[in-house]
Amino acid sequence: MRRRITHVLSVIIVCFVFGQGSLTAAPPFHPYFLLGGTYGATLSSVSFYPQITQSLLLGRTAGITGCFVSEPHFGLQFEVNYSQRGWKEQNGSSFYQRQLNYVEMPIMTHFFTNGRIGWFLNLGPKFGYLLSEKPTTNLTSLTNPEYTAAISSHFDYGICAGSGFELHTKPFNVVLEGRYSYGLSDIFPNRSTDYFESSGNQVISITLGLMFRL
Numbered sequence: 001m002r003r004r005i006t007h008v009l010s011v012i013i014v015c016f017v018f019g020q021g022s023l024t025a026a027p028p029f030h031p032y033f034l035l036g037g038t039y040g041a042t043l044s045s046v047s048f049y050p051q052i053t054q055s056l057l058l059g060r061t062a063g064i065t066g067c068f069v070s071e072p073h074f075g076l077q078f079e080v081n082y083s084q085r086g087w088k089e090q091n092g093s094s095f096y097q098r099q100l101n102y103v104e105m106p107i108m109t110h111f112f113t114n115g116r117i118g119w120f121l122n123l124g125p126k127f128g129y130l131l132s133e134k135p136t137t138n139l140t141s142l143t144n145p146e147y148t149a150a151i152s153s154h155f156d157y158g159i160c161a162g163s164g165f166e167l168h169t170k171p172f173n174v175v176l177e178g179r180y181s182y183g184l185s186d187i188f189p190n191r192s193t194d195y196f197e198s199s200g201n202q203v204i205s206i207t208l209g210l211m212f213r214l
Helices: 002-024
Strands: 032-049 057-071 074-091 094-112 117-137 155-168 172-183 198-213
Touching: 032 172, 057 094, 057 198, 074 117, 074 198, 094 155, 117 172, 155 198
Parallel strands: 032 074
Antiparallel strands: 032 057, 032 198, 057 074, 074 094, 094 117, 117 155, 155 172, 172 198
């Protein structure tokens, strides 16, 4: 009799434990897609070698972002952005700056944490195309090689990494990100007979975005 009671109690305990586990188990994950836009500011320079003295050039960036979230903490993010970059030289009241306007396409892995406010990390390559350029100066004589050199390639490529926080709500996410982009291509010719050996775009951006869950 005692053995039967023990068996019954064991079955009840096992059923209770498994029942509790099923009640607290996380719901199954379903992949989803986010679509939205971003707007922000850029601070850019050019990695000239031989080096020149320059300061960061302030510009703007805006774009459309899509992110396919395939796992609970992982997604793949695609962007199409308009980005202003370039460089600026200042010596007292004299200055020269050249603004370069690009359309760019970053393709990045998106790692993130859940919760009301989550942290994320974006990392991946980017590709760009130069739309236009705008030099501005108050100098009367342009003699430096970076003043007179023509852009040798309209195509730009490199790597970028960004991190920030996003506020999760049911209809949308609010995203704040800081990002650094390192150019692997040169804007000026880099043959042995040319003045500059390297001249890649370097860009820091700070953006605010709104992403809707589809």
